[in-house]
Amino acid sequence: MKRLVLTLVAGAFGSMLVLPLANAQDYQDMSNDASQIHQDQRDIHHDKKDERRDLEDGNFGAAAHEQRDINRDRANENAAKEDLSNDATHHDDDWARHHHDDDND
Numbered sequence: 001m002k003r004l005v006l007t008l009v010a011g012a013f014g015s016m017l018v019l020p021l022a023n024a025q026d027y028q029d030m031s032n033d034a035s036q037i038h039q040d041q042r043d044i045h046h047d048k049k050d051e052r053r054d055l056e057d058g059n060f061g062a063a064a065h066e067q068r069d070i071n072r073d074r075a076n077e078n079a080a081k082e083d084l085s086n087d088a089t090h091h092d093d094d095w096a097r098h099h100h101d102d103d104n105d
Contacts, residue, residue: 026087026090029087030084030087030088033080033081033083033084033087034084036076036077036080037077037080037081037084040073040074040076040077040080041077043069043073044070044073044074044077047066047069047070047073048066048070050062050066051063051066051067051070054066
């Protein structure tokens with residue numbers, strides 16, 4: 001009986017240690033997504049400045065290249081925003097499910 005109790009306590013304690021790690025990974029993923037969004041926005045701003053300068057100088061080939069960079073950065077930004085939204089929704093669903101289950105105890 002003592003062994004069973006110790007096993008149950010150890011299992012409960014192990015679960016308590018693992019759950020925060022899973023949440024930490026969710027938060028790290030969301031933080032990485034947010035950082036990527038900010039980087040893409042900085043890149044877009046920089047590319048727009050370069051594009052404007054290229055157009056003013058009559059360098060239309062370089063301006064077209066900058067426009068392709070802007071389009072790529074916008075696509076990356078949108079993908080990161082979607083991933084961040086999915087992560088936040090998934091995290092909120094897990095939180096709600098956990099707290100809803102507590103209500104039934």
